[in-house]
Amino acid sequence: xxxxxxxxxxxxxxxxxxxxxxxxxxxxxxxxxxxxxxxxxxxxxxxxxxxxxxxxxxxxxxxxxxxxxxxxxxxxxxxxxxxxxxxxxxxxxxxxxxxxxxxxxxxxxxxxxxxxxxxxxxxx
Numbered sequence: 001x002x003x004x005x006x007x008x009x010x011x012x013x014x015x016x017x018x019x020x021x022x023x024x025x026x027x028x029x030x031x032x033x034x035x036x037x038x039x040x041x042x043x044x045x046x047x048x049x050x051x052x053x054x055x056x057x058x059x060x061x062x063x064x065x066x067x068x069x070x071x072x073x074x075x076x077x078x079x080x081x082x083x084x085x086x087x088x089x090x091x092x093x094x095x096x097x098x099x100x101x102x103x104x105x106x107x108x109x110x111x112x113x114x115x116x117x118x119x120x121x122x123x124x
Contacts, residue, residue, distance in 0.1 A: 015064030017090035026053030
């Protein structure tokens with residue numbers, strides 16, 4: 001697989017992980033938390049669309065999708081898609097580093113097994 005395609009895959013996976021972190025931050029914001037507690041659908045929707053981190057997360061997903069389309073135009077989906085599993089590792093790392101989340105040994109081992117699967121698939 002050409003290095004440019006690998007770079008596009010890694011960019012797409014990273015954008016998806018950043019989107020997850022941004023969405024988590026946005027959904028944990030006081031405005032959204034308050035709206036969720038009140039339970040009014042309109043107020044919830046308004047607070048969600050007015051939260052910059054949520055909009056950033058959705059934008060990252062959109063950009064990641066465009067990059068992913070470029071990947072699919074260049075390689076077989078059966079070769080590219082296993083790399084999406086790297087998103088587990090990137091999201092886990094960002095969650096720990098940026099959100100202060102803790103991980104159990106079991107979760108770490110499971111994530112590393114997914115990465116091992118990606119490595120094995122990439123070598124085939």
